[in-house]
Amino acid sequence: MNTVLLAPIILGVLGIVFGAVLAFASKVFAVEKDPREEEIASILPGANCGGCGYPGCSGYANAVVKGIAPVNACSPGGADLAKQIAEIMGVEAEIGARRVAEVLCSGHGCDKLRYDYVGLSDCRAMVKVSSGPLQCTYGCLGGGTCEQVCQFDAIHIVNGVAVVDPDACVACNQCVEVCPKNLIHMIPLKTKRHVAVNCHSEAKGAEVRKSCDDGCIGCGLCVKACPKEGAIVVENNLAKINYDLCIGCGLCAQACPRKTITIDGKVPEPKPKKEDKLTPQDSKEAAVAQDKNAPVPDGVRTAPASKDLDTPAEMLQKQAERHAEKKITDPK
């Protein structure tokens, strides 16, 4: 009898004591939370993708309220969300250009292999075997690791190379981080037409020609075609676009002898209009000269053999300059 009574009494007393202690503690140890934090957390997408660089959406909300994170760091939410967050925080939102992932490889070297790879279909595993089976050690291995990590179904392996679906991409950075070849970059879509160099190879021209059908050989024709100085540069045998300066004219893509540069993902007509007006003799010479010229790296070709005759590269350049002047002056 005693035990039967004691059991509920002791348990009840324990429960009451602990309850009281907890109630007391919740008052004493209460930590004030900014109500804005919950508000922001509630409008965030909740995908916890980590693209903003904070652990999950609540971590980002916390950082915004503390003033550490910018209000426009949430890529999946986009400009609308940035505005909403800015309203809550009472600041002006600086809305940057939408960014999407871009795979810097055309995949035209994916059938040129050094060895047959047999193993896990995962780039992180493939790259451990002598940098992957491709002849081009910079190229996309097509193992599909980026496809696996993408939560938004925005990147797929098509014909052995990763291709981004720009409409589905929310710039969460998952694929960028996981790619062992560092091939995927976040690129702002600022200009009307989107120009991209689809190559990441810093190998010398001759090497690139062997291992890929349209890799960048660093010839520098694009640099000459470019109307804005510094918008495209050749560094380490590789053309790179500076998207702060690029106006999206696409002249570099037209000038590229290797069709490495694309406009909106497509290779433009490489032939400049003026070539039609050349005399047959000229164009023959030009064709021969171009053949010789194309594989030669930048520095060599800039010393023309004869002053009288314009090399095709120079003609291209002049034509491009004219084009560019027109394009730049026109809208203004």
Added chain:
Amino acid sequence: MTQILAIALGAVLVNNFILSQFLGICPFMGVSKKIDTALGMGMAVIFVMGVASAVNYPINKYLLLPNDLIFMQTVTYILVIASLVQFVEMFLQKAVPSLYEALGVYLPLITTNCAVLGVVLQNTQKTYNFIESVTYGVTGGIGFLVAIVLFASIRERLEFAVCPKSFEGFPIALVTASLLALAFMGFSGLKIW
């Protein structure tokens, strides 16, 4: 001293809570996908197991034993552990925010971890004194940490592996866990004296 050492060694290796006694399998499977989270969970378990052992010892000795209420142990311990974890969480959030953030979401998760209940129940079963109880709690937590970190590092690599469709995810993780448990059987003959 030998006794303490024997308890510690036993809890970490020989009678590992997860791999020999199969307690706390839920967090073991749930938060072992990444080494980082596994480490956080392990740390939180060490902390809670140690504190729970220390708090439950006097409750058992001065409240349950004198009143012949041994059969109430499980219920009482659950009550104590749950409130304790809640209290500790609130306290840490106020007093040691850095530790609170480091333990993060794992602290409240442990409220219902059966390894914590297991350690306090075993303390009474084995009639450990206060120091032995706390030792058993802390080293049991260390055993948990060792197991979950080992398992997480295996699982991180396992994700690259091709395995039959029907084995993907949890099934292959359970197979891995059983192999790990088999490996830990190798410690079963270990003795300190």
